[in-house]
Amino acid sequence: MSEFTNSQIIMEKIIKEEAAEQNANFSDYFELYTASQILKDYDVTYSDIEYSIVGDGGVDSFYTFLNGELIKEDTDYSKTGKHNKIEVVIIQSKTSKKFGEDAVVKFNEVTRDLFNISTDIDSDSLKRRYNDDLRGRVSIFRGVYSNLMKSFPDLNFSYYYSTLGEEVHPNVVDKGNTLRETILRMFTGSKFSLDFVGASNLVELNRKVKSTSRMMELAESPIATASGSYLCLVNLKKYYEFISDNDSLSRSIFESNVRDHNGDVVVNVAIQETLHSGKEDFWFLNNGVTVITSKAVLSGKTLTIENPQVVNGLQTSHEVYNYFSNLEETVQEARNLLVRVICESNAESRDKIIRATNSQTSIPPASLRSADVIHRDIEDFFKANGYFYDRRKNLYKNEGKPASRIVSIPYLSQCVITTVLLQPNNARARPSTLINDNTRYGQIFNKKTHSHFI
Numbered sequence: 001m002s003e004f005t006n007s008q009i010i011m012e013k014i015i016k017e018e019a020a021e022q023n024a025n026f027s028d029y030f031e032l033y034t035a036s037q038i039l040k041d042y043d044v045t046y047s048d049i050e051y052s053i054v055g056d057g058g059v060d061s062f063y064t065f066l067n068g069e070l071i072k073e074d075t076d077y078s079k080t081g082k083h084n085k086i087e088v089v090i091i092q093s094k095t096s097k098k099f100g101e102d103a104v105v106k107f108n109e110v111t112r113d114l115f116n117i118s119t120d121i122d123s124d125s126l127k128r129r130y131n132d133d134l135r136g137r138v139s140i141f142r143g144v145y146s147n148l149m150k151s152f153p154d155l156n157f158s159y160y161y162s163t164l165g166e167e168v169h170p171n172v173v174d175k176g177n178t179l180r181e182t183i184l185r186m187f188t189g190s191k192f193s194l195d196f197v198g199a200s201n202l203v204e205l206n207r208k209v210k211s212t213s214r215m216m217e218l219a220e221s222p223i224a225t226a227s228g229s230y231l232c233l234v235n236l237k238k239y240y241e242f243i244s245d246n247d248s249l250s251r252s253i254f255e256s257n258v259r260d261h262n263g264d265v266v267v268n269v270a271i272q273e274t275l276h277s278g279k280e281d282f283w284f285l286n287n288g289v290t291v292i293t294s295k296a297v298l299s300g301k302t303l304t305i306e307n308p309q310v311v312n313g314l315q316t317s318h319e320v321y322n323y324f325s326n327l328e329e330t331v332q333e334a335r336n337l338l339v340r341v342i343c344e345s346n347a348e349s350r351d352k353i354i355r356a357t358n359s360q361t362s363i364p365p366a367s368l369r370s371a372d373v374i375h376r377d378i379e380d381f382f383k384a385n386g387y388f389y390d391r392r393k394n395l396y397k398n399e400g401k402p403a404s405r406i407v408s409i410p411y412l413s414q415c416v417i418t419t420v421l422l423q424p425n426n427a428r429a430r431p432s433t434l435i436n437d438n439t440r441y442g443q444i445f446n447k448k449t450h451s452h453f454i
Contacts, residue, residue: 007199008097008164014206022404027095031060032403034093034162037205038197039063041245042089043252044070045394046403047411054134058106062137063089064144068248071140077147083325084153085248088141091160098165099196104175107159107194111182114138117146155190157183162197172196212307212398214253216242219336221301228296228343230303236275236282237333239289239317240324243310249321252394254310271319281335288338289313292353294345305341311354348376374445375409382407416444 019029035049044063048070052061064071065087071077090110092103114121114130121135121142145153159179176194183192197205216239222232234242243250274285290312297304310317320337342353379389388396390408397406418424421443 004097005166005199007203008166011199011202011206012164018402022402024404030095031055031091031093034160034197034202035061035091036397036403037202038091038160038162039089040205040208042070043068043250043394045390045408046397046406047390047408052137054131054137056131056134057110057129058092058103059090059110059134060093061091062134062141063087064137064141065089066144066148068245068251071144073136073140077144083322084148084151085156086141086144086148086153087156087158089158089160091162093162096163096165097199099161099163099168099172099198101172101175103161104172104179104194107161108175108179108182110134110138111179111186115142115183115186117142155187157187157190157192159192159194160197161194162202164199164202166198166200168196168198214242214305214308216303216305216339216341218301218303222298222303222341224298230296230298230341232303232339232341233283233336234339235333236320236335236337237324239337239339240320243317243321247325249318253308254314254317268315268319271316272323275319275323278335283336283338286316286337287313288340289316290340290342290353292342292344294343296341296343303341308341378412413444 015030015033016026018033019026022029024032031053032046032049035052036046039049042063042065049061051072052063052070054060054062065085066077067085069075069077090107092107094100094103110130113126114135115138120126121139126135145155159176173196179194180192183190216232216234219233219235219238222230224230243253271286274282278285289310291305291308292311293305293308295306316337324333344353375389375391379391382389386405388401388406389412390396390406393408397403
């Protein structure tokens, strides 16, 4: 009988215990667990992972990210900048204690069969070979790439093969060379990686805590208040670095912001013109941004901000990001941005600040979503019954709450649309935009509707 390593014993015990706690099948939970660990640095929820599980053709889950955002079939990505980054992440997870060649061979078969945008993905032959979920997720990638290919987006294909094994035989690694050749032949100039994630890697990922703090380098010493808040001037290039993650706009720090980027509207065009040709300091002509946090610590001219949320200034932030994304790195920048960093740990007070900082301009009532009283009521009700309402995206995931007990706003919306409004097809077809429309939002989130549940 062969001996297992400590890492294998540890990981199998952890996953079995967590699966038992959530009344989940060990194999099924292993898929969710490995995906959540591999994607720890991405801004995805458990619902996003479950949405991306396809379970066919040697692929357990399939993700398409555009500039750091997970794209679904109803995601509007028409307001992108000139420089776009498309990332495709494909994961296969097996509970075996070794790595086999077959998994990598299947990666190559799926890539060869489904990634060619000139073929009909709904042909009878491909329908017989691959299920609707897999073809649907690949269709999302093909659609994004086809729509943006004129702008020559950066393409990155990341394959992950995870097991409870340890060593990878050279023959298995060699199969990855064929996969690499397939990708580079189909998408010239793209980036490719194939990672083998074994028990030791999973132990390391499990211990890795995603950092919730970010550092902002200031241009001048800030004005500080007794409450620990700061009024700062930040160099525009340093602010760009603050809101960026691996050359993509960090979605997580804008989660509390109530408005989406509005594209080339009058205000944004004016910001663009100021960035490109303004001679005055930027903060003379711009109202700046507001960042809310539970804690900020100043050291010299560097402000370390715990879980920062940009609650006002999304338009400015997007334009600053787009501006520097298309500049040469050697270009010098002397202009500054006004940044207000407000320290407030009380959730209700934070919601009041979000509303107040966004009431100075005309905003549709339904834009103030997660700050609505009804969402706080739902959160309290769920918590009293042992569940966690993800009113602030990934708050409970980051706190380590069980995946089976976290309910997202989009998922609750789908449940209401299906069971109360009796529109299951509509709920399935619009997983992420059900509440964008004011009328639809009012149908889902009102006291009468939720009296069925609360």
